[in-house]
Amino acid sequence: xxxxxxxxxxxxxxxxxxxxxxxxxxxxxxxxxxxxxxxxxxxxxxxxxxxxxxxxxxxxxxxxxxxxxxxxxxxxxxxxxx
Numbered sequence: 001x002x003x004x005x006x007x008x009x010x011x012x013x014x015x016x017x018x019x020x021x022x023x024x025x026x027x028x029x030x031x032x033x034x035x036x037x038x039x040x041x042x043x044x045x046x047x048x049x050x051x052x053x054x055x056x057x058x059x060x061x062x063x064x065x066x067x068x069x070x071x072x073x074x075x076x077x078x079x080x081x082x
Contacts, residue, residue, distance in 0.1 A: 013062050017069035024070075038063045 024031045039060060 009058070009062055010065060013065035014069055016066045020066070020070050035063050035067060 020028060020031050
C-alpha cells in the first residue's frame with residue numbers, strides 16, 4: 001500500500017509540474033509564491049520542541065518534487081514547445 005501511495009504522490013507532483021510549465025507565468029503568475037507559502041507553513045512547527053507531523057512532511061516532499069520537476073525541465077522549455 002505504501003509503495004502505491006508513494007507512486008501516486010509522485011505522479012501527482014509530476015502532473016502539477018507539467019501543468020505549471022504550461023501555465024506559468026501567464027495563467028499561474030503566483031505559482032512560486034504558492035509553493036513557497038506551502039513550504040514555509042510546513043517548516044515552522046507550532047512549538048519549538050514539537051516535531052513536524054507526518055502529513056506536513058509528506059506535503060513538504062510533494063512541494064519539493066513539484067519544484068524539482070518544474071525547474072529541471074523548465075529552462076529547456078522556455079523558448080519553444082516541450
